[in-house]
Amino acid sequence: MHKITLIPGDGIGPEVTEAAVKVLDAAGANIDWDVQYAGDCMYQKCGNPLPEETLASIEKNGVAFKGPLTTPVGTGFRSVNVAMRKHFDLYVNLRPAKTYPGVYSRYDNIDLVVVRENTEDLYAGIEHMVGPDAAESIKIFTRKGCERIIRWAFEYAIKEGRKKVTAVHKANIMKCTDGMYLDIFRQIAPEYPQIEAEDVIADAMSMRLVYAPEEYDVLVMPNLYGDILSDLCAGLVGGLGIAPGANIGEKIALFEPIHGTAPTIVGQGIANPTATILSSCLMLKHIGEQAKGDMIEQAVAKVIKDGKTVTVDLGGTASTMEFANAVIAEIK
Numbered sequence: 001m002h003k004i005t006l007i008p009g010d011g012i013g014p015e016v017t018e019a020a021v022k023v024l025d026a027a028g029a030n031i032d033w034d035v036q037y038a039g040d041c042m043y044q045k046c047g048n049p050l051p052e053e054t055l056a057s058i059e060k061n062g063v064a065f066k067g068p069l070t071t072p073v074g075t076g077f078r079s080v081n082v083a084m085r086k087h088f089d090l091y092v093n094l095r096p097a098k099t100y101p102g103v104y105s106r107y108d109n110i111d112l113v114v115v116r117e118n119t120e121d122l123y124a125g126i127e128h129m130v131g132p133d134a135a136e137s138i139k140i141f142t143r144k145g146c147e148r149i150i151r152w153a154f155e156y157a158i159k160e161g162r163k164k165v166t167a168v169h170k171a172n173i174m175k176c177t178d179g180m181y182l183d184i185f186r187q188i189a190p191e192y193p194q195i196e197a198e199d200v201i202a203d204a205m206s207m208r209l210v211y212a213p214e215e216y217d218v219l220v221m222p223n224l225y226g227d228i229l230s231d232l233c234a235g236l237v238g239g240l241g242i243a244p245g246a247n248i249g250e251k252i253a254l255f256e257p258i259h260g261t262a263p264t265i266v267g268q269g270i271a272n273p274t275a276t277i278l279s280s281c282l283m284l285k286h287i288g289e290q291a292k293g294d295m296i297e298q299a300v301a302k303v304i305k306d307g308k309t310v311t312v313d314l315g316g317t318a319s320t321m322e323f324a325n326a327v328i329a330e331i332k
């Protein structure tokens with residue numbers, strides 16, 4: 001029995017996580033859920049969007065599964081997602097992008113994974129005004145931060161039977177920060193002779209991804225490029241409703257869809273749970289239940305390909321739960 005923290009989240013979060021939990025149960029995943037709360041629901045209830053009990057539960061269980069959380073824009077509390085990543089030092093943001101027949105996309109053969117560094121770069125949030133008319137933001141790269149994300153990407157490639165790791169950088173312009181990152185990539189790559197290693201400048205990478213995405217396998221990149229290019233990759237394969245994600249550290253891993261709370265469709269029961277269900281497949285792999293994860297992913301792919309019971313965003317009329325039930329019917 002695996003004890004896992006479940007955070008339903010805000011907006012469509014409770015709807016899509018409920019659907020995913022039902023699918024996991026049907027697949028026989030042996031999970032004892034420790035339900036905890038975070039986000040706007042807790043901010044409204046007790047003024048703290050990230051309660052101690054929630055943090056303690058994740059710390060204890062080591063694995064968490066969550067729905068999206070509200071991040072107020074401009075005012076209110078700071079991003080709880082970012083706070084969790086910082087608190088647990090979840091330095092890997094893993095974002096697979098894969099084409100599924102039945103999901104509208106301009107491409108039909110993409111199967112790549114973005115490994116985004118999650119803790120450094122301009123996201124360290126060290127910014128200040130320099131007088132009234134200028135502002136400065138500090139871009140932080142450390143040897144430890146670069147080494148661990150690059151090594152993680154190579155280890156992941158080996159574990160997953162992937163062939164190539166591409167480092168994305170802008171070392172031609174930022175010779176210190178991105179230059180160090182590229183040097184470290186070139187030092188580490190020869191330790192993995194079975195994996196092809198290449199490096200591409202971020203702007204050229206954007207063009208290449210749109211032009212020939214099928215050429216890419218594992219992409220490893222600093223935080224800012226990762227933020228932008230992983231959304232680009234989600235767009236390449238048909239958008240947010242199907243894009244899963246994971247945030248992983250040495251001791252703790254947190255699995256979640258990459259989409260937000262989708263306030264415009266909350267409470268209607270029409271959200272697409274695919275991204276959340278596929279995030280649960282990443283989680284099953286992480287806890288050593290790969291076969292069950294593969295089974296669920298194949299069932300999702302089949303339901304989407306058939307196209308008869310898909311949600312509105314995929315051109316169908318099915319509700320969130322009707323979709324989940326169709327996936328369950330494929331599993332059984």
Ligand code: ATP
Nearest residue numbers: 070071240241259260261262263264271272273313
């Ligand atoms: P937030 O403020 O939490 O980021 P948002 O609505 O601005 O929320 P997203 O939720 O990421 O941003 O998504 C933008 C739009 O994409 C949503 O308004 C919704 O129409 C659509 N969308 C996102 N996720 C889903 C989903 N799981 N199922 C169906 N549509 C979705």
